Amino acid sequence: KAGVTQTPRYLIKTRGQQVTLSCSPISGHRSVSWYQQTPGQGLQFLFEYFSETQRNKGNFPGRFSGRQFSNSRSEMNVSTLELGDSALYLCASKGQGALNSYEQYFGPGTRLTVT
Amino acid sequence: GDSVTQMEGPVTLSEEAFLTINCTYTATGYPSLFWYVQYPGEGLQLLLKATKADDKGSNKGFEATYRKETTSFHLEKGSVQVSDSAVYFCALTSGYSTLTFGKGTMLLVSP
Numbered sequence: 001k002a003g004v005t006q007t008p009r010y011l012i013k014t015r016g017q018q019v020t021l022s023c024s025p026i027s028g029h030r031s032v033s034w035y036q037q038t039p040g041q042g043l044q045f046l047f048e049y050f051s052e053t054q055r056n057k058g059n060f061p062g063r064f065s066g067r068q069f070s071n072s073r074s075e076m077n078v079s080t081l082e083l084g085d086s087a088l089y090l091c092a093s094k095g096q097g098a099l100n101s102y103e104q105y106f107g108p109g110t111r112l113t114v115t
Numbered sequence: 116g117d118s119v120t121q122m123e124g125p126v127t128l129s130e131e132a133f134l135t136i137n138c139t140y141t142a143t144g145y146p147s148l149f150w151y152v153q154y155p156g157e158g159l160q161l162l163l164k165a166t167k168a169d170d171k172g173s174n175k176g177f178e179a180t181y182r183k184e185t186t187s188f189h190l191e192k193g194s195v196q197v198s199d200s201a202v203y204f205c206a207l208t209s210g211y212s213t214l215t216f217g218k219g220t221m222l223l224v225s226p
Contacts, residue, residue, distance in 0.1 A: 042218045
């Protein structure tokens with residue numbers, strides 16, 4: 001079974017621009033979550049999508065948004081980029097396993113650098 | 116809210132030494148607990164998990180026991196290898212898909 005894939009792997013953008021990151025979950029998984037990883041703040045939850053609906057949202061400004069398509073692929077968008085948005089953005093997918101099965105499987109991440 | 120506290124690193128060990136990375140948590144209800152590992156330039160890999168009190172998760176020689184009375188989930192390995200050098204994250208979820216992570220502990224193993 002193929003793992004979680006994220007594209008692109010690396011991205012360099014300028015302040016004020018916007019960016020779209022893509023995530024394809026493991027086949028059959030319907031839940032996709034996004035996390036931001038920075039040296040200062042560590043790993044922080046952005047949002048989760050399940051069956052094309054946002055199910056959970058972290059404490060990030062409205063510049064961060066996402067969506068999920070009918071094939072469970074997800075995109076996240078960051079508008080009006082700031083230097084502080086430079087981070088590794090990780091996507092994780094989760095299947096509908098047995099009760100109490102909360103394993104999330106992560107992709108390799110997209111490294112975003114804002115200059 | 117939920118929180119996870121890990122020992123700060125880096126933890127520096129010689130090959131074949133015993134490893135302990137401490138993790139304690141604060142959560143409402145009965146969380147599931149996880150250890151993830153991140154190798155340089157990669158995403159997170161699930162190392163092991165425990166879903167209820169006294170459960171022991173184990174994988175690749177690593178072990179951790181869910182201790183409800185001390186709200187801890189310490190990671191241990193009897194004999195580390197150079198290839199174990201990575202950053203280790205303790206995490207929990209309280210029934211939703213949101214994972215709450217500790218800040219990570221870097222492990223450096225020298226030959």
